Amino acid sequence: MAIGKTKSQEIARERVKELFEQAEEIFSKDTKLADRYVNLARKIAMKVNLKMPRGLNRKFCKYCYSFLKQGINCRVRTQKHNVVYSCLVCNKHMRFPLARK
Template sequence: MVTSYSKKSSEHVKIAKSHIDKLFSQADEVFSEDTELADRYVDLARKTAMKYKVKLKSEYKRKFCKHCYNYLRAGVNCRVRTQSGKLVYTCFSCKKFSRFPLKK
């Protein structure tokens, strides 16, 4: 039996987007002191986006690992390389990588 999910009101979606923005900015500020707290902020932002069916901005998608959901900062806990027209982010904690196309 297929269940139908109701559409969230635009007011809730606006609040969710602002909450996601705040969580990512807090994760960026806290990262140097406490990486686990930054990872927790990313987790909360992802769950909020899924609950309210909000797409994350592309700049936010590049800030966390798709496999282990850790907050990424280039040179500290991830490596960023260009490879045949793509940016390749390699996470040091799970050793997996994510590829993003370079804009022309």
Template sequence: MAKRHQRSDRRQIAGERVRILFIQASRFFPENPVWSDRCVALARRIAMKERIRMPHELRRQFCRSCYRFFVPGVTVQTRIHKSRVVVTCMACGYRRRYPLYRNKP
């Protein structure tokens, strides 16, 4: 029984660390963008190690191809095209498309 509680505690701590690393990435970016990219890489590794999902608001803050931390206008270009939001990474050119409107059931 103790192992089950230990696993949930580890997952909760890992989730907190992932959020803290993204906060640190936003603070580090003006000083040194490489540090912010390292924070994103560490957050991903922690999430994969503990098998937790990256929170929805954090998933859109980095490139899925090169894992670069997104800062609007500097490392990412955001456009609206045909009812979609197109997010383009300025480092690798990877494009991610999100629906502008979500269909309501």
């Protein structure tokens, strides 16, 4: 495994997390800016081939890339084995396997 790549992915992961935290903070004031942070985070992740850290891939819509906030622009419901996130911006749905405890 290339050490350089792992290292840059580590840095990217930190940066992505930060951006999502910032998006979360700014969302109530400026949703457009929150979306911009999400886009930036995606670009950073893509550049180093980083999979979105767990949890973060539910914080934005994979179709329109809007930052999603439950109860505001996102509806969450549970199906048999999935959690379904409905983006209220583009009205698409994302399914995630139900987390086992």
